[in-house]
Amino acid sequence: MGQFKTTWQHIRRSPYQAFAAILIMFFTCMVAGSFIIMAYASDKILNYFESKPQTTAFLKDDIKSEDVDSIKNKLLETGKAANIKYVSKEEALNIYREQNKNDPLLLEMVSSSILPASLEISAKEIRDLQILADIAKKEPLVDEVVYQKDIVNTLIGWTSSLRSFGFILVGFLVFVSILIILMVIGMKIAVRREEIEILRLVGASRWYIRWPFILEGMYYGFLGAVFAWGILYLLLIYFTPFLSSFLTGIPLFPISFMLVLYLLLTMIGGGVLVGIIGSFLAVWRYLKN
């Protein structure tokens, strides 16, 4: 009977303890996996906003093309602007028409003369947006600067809070999982004390006795991770239509197969590691000799 068979026998003979260990590992992996997905998605959303022209400087009607160039140059000289696009009155009208094509009433009322020309400015780094907006504001031929500072700042705030909260929660759950695996394996060692004694006396080495317990912890971590990944994947597939319509324009969906595979490997790696730590502590504590 190999070590794997012995491990399987240990699990089969105390199914409730095994169930408890797999359940806590499942829960931990599920929460960790959810936060990995959320962190990935929030990164993508933030990148999307960072690459968008976040600041629009509306120009006065009497501005000449050399004045536009001069403002553009001033912004480019800072080295902080990624892209500056001039939108003429006619282009603004086209955009307006496109956005309101289903509402003829709104289209009738507007002509290119009432829409201002503008400069759409995007920054290389989102934090430099304020500096670019301030430069644009100082220009006398700039009528108004619309700055999406609040949206972006809120997004950054949310992302960093999400990450901190995720780290703390996952850290706490990992700690609880290690303790539970330590307890489950510790109990099994105590129950099998006589068997362990017999094994020692018939010439079993330390690691021959220890391995099945370490493998058992790994097994719990592996099963918990795989189940959690399966459920997460199903949830992701189920919610994809809703999320992709909610996050229109953000290149997040469909989530690539490779990413899902990486997630599985990460979760299995993490789960197995937690299982090893828990079972190793139990073996170290209760099977010293």
Place this chain on the structure above:
Amino acid sequence: MIELQNVSKKFGLNTFALENINLKILDHEFVFIVGPTGSGKTTFLKLLTHEIVPSTGTIVIDGESIAKLSSIKITKLRRKIGVIYQDFKLLFDRTVFENVMLPLEIIGLSSKEITRRVNYILDLVNLARQKNLFPSQLSGGEMQRAAIARAIIMEPNFILADEPTGNLDPATGWDIMKLLRDINKTSNVTVIVSTHNMDAVNSLGKRIVRLENGKIIKDEKQIVKRHNNENQ
């Protein structure tokens, strides 16, 4: 060969389980360790299997001192010794066959070789028909024969039996003693038996080491057999 030189084992400050033991047991010998409860018989056997270590003195087994052994060497030492207990120490969730194969499984023998050797040994101890039974389905004598089979499966140099007949009726106990004697005779293995069963001790006419209060008070080769009711 087993040699103990000035071996003492102290539990606590002044309680001697064994005191100043000097003893030499030659290869292929059959030795009884006798004495009342608490005389140090079990301590003596536990010292040989390195379950405990002596407080003072040296124990040499097959030319090697076992005072300070690494865990790997302890494992190797135990593979040279087959141990038999009063309470059999069988695994109750494994069949007779699985219990007997345990030492072979530990050293990683192929299942074909394990089957061959276990079947041979079970025939030897007359347990072939019970090989698929669990210990709870066996009589006391059958359980002890299963334990003996497990002890000899590795072809050890030594067999240590701690009160092997303690839980058995006299007739079954006598069968077990005869089995140990036969193993000693046919396999040339050194057998050390601690026992209270003076009938068996006197009948077999082997060397007797008598312990009292942790000390050897007599070491003699008994020639005269008081009982001749055995089938030799």
